[in-house]
Amino acid sequence: QVQLQESGPGLVKPSETLSLTCAVSGYSISSGYYWGWIRQPPGKGLEWIGSIYHSGSTYYNPSLKSRVTISVDTSKNQFSLKLSSVTAADTAVYYCAGPRPDGMATSFDYWGQGTLVTVSS
Amino acid sequence: SYVLTQPPSVSVAPGQTARITCGGNNIGSKSVHWYQQKPGQAPVLVVYDDSDRPSGIPERFSGSNSGNTATLTISRVEAGDEADYYCQVWDSSSGLYVFGTGTKVTVL
Numbered sequence: 001q002v003q004l005q006e007s008g009p010g011l012v013k014p015s016e017t018l019s020l021t022c023a024v025s026g027y028s029i030s031s032g033y034y035w036g037w038i039r040q041p042p043g044k045g046l047e048w049i050g051s052i053y054h055s056g057s058t059y060y061n062p063s064l065k066s067r068v069t070i071s072v073d074t075s076k077n078q079f080s081l082k083l084s085s086v087t088a089a090d091t092a093v094y095y096c097a098g099p100r101p102d103g104m105a106t107s108f109d110y111w112g113q114g115t116l117v118t119v120s121s
Numbered sequence: 122s123y124v125l126t127q128p129p130s131v132s133v134a135p136g137q138t139a140r141i142t143c144g145g146n147n148i149g150s151k152s153v154h155w156y157q158q159k160p161g162q163a164p165v166l167v168v169y170d171d172s173d174r175p176s177g178i179p180e181r182f183s184g185s186n187s188g189n190t191a192t193l194t195i196s197r198v199e200a201g202d203e204a205d206y207y208c209q210v211w212d213s214s215s216g217l218y219v220f221g222t223g224t225k226v227t228v229l
Contacts, residue, residue: 034218036218038220045205045207045220045221045222045223046156046158046164046207046209046220046223047220048209048217048218048219048220051216051218059215059216059217059218061217062122062217095163095164100175105169106152106154106210106211106218107152107154107166107169107170107209108154108156108164108166108209109166109169109175111163111164112163113163114163
C-alpha cells in the first residue's frame, strides 16, 4: 500500500522559510516519474508548486520559482520543499503527491493527507 | 503559461448525468487527469490519461478529450459524488503541471 506523509512546522513567521518533508512508503521514489508539491489556500483551488524526478531534476511554478527549492533523498525515500520569504498569502494546506510506478505517468495517483501551514507572527 | 478553465459550478439531480468541462488551448494533444476532492480531504484521482480509471473508481466516471475541451462525465449521479473536481495536465514543452480552476458539483 502506497502512502505519502507530510511533516513539518504548522506555523511559520513572515519572511522566514517554510520547510516540509514527504516520506514515501510502499514503493521506491526511483520507480516513479515526477513527484510533486501542491498547495491549496483556504477556500481556494489547487496550485502546483513544483515537481522533482528521482535524479534531482526539477520543475517549478513560474510564479513561485524564485522562492522554491525541492530536493530528493532516495536513500530515505523522501522529498522535501523549502519556500523562502513567506507571507500570509502562503498560508495553505500543502500536499505532497506522486505518480503510479508506470514509466512516465504525469498524473498524481497518490496524495498525502495534507498539512496546514499558517504564516503568522 | 498554460491555462485550464472550468465552470465554477454544476448542479445535477440524483440519477442524472453530470458533465464537467475543462478548456485549454489544443488540450486534445495532452493527457488530461481528473481529481475529486471532498471537504477536508485530499484530492483523489478518478480519471487519468483522458479516459482511464484507477482501480476502485466506479465505471460511472468517464472522460473524453478532443480539440480545446476535455470532459469528465459522471453517470447516474449519487449524493456521494458531491465534491469539487479539478482537471490537470502536464505541459511537455515546459515541464510544468497545471490544474484547472475547479468545479463544484452539487447534487440537488
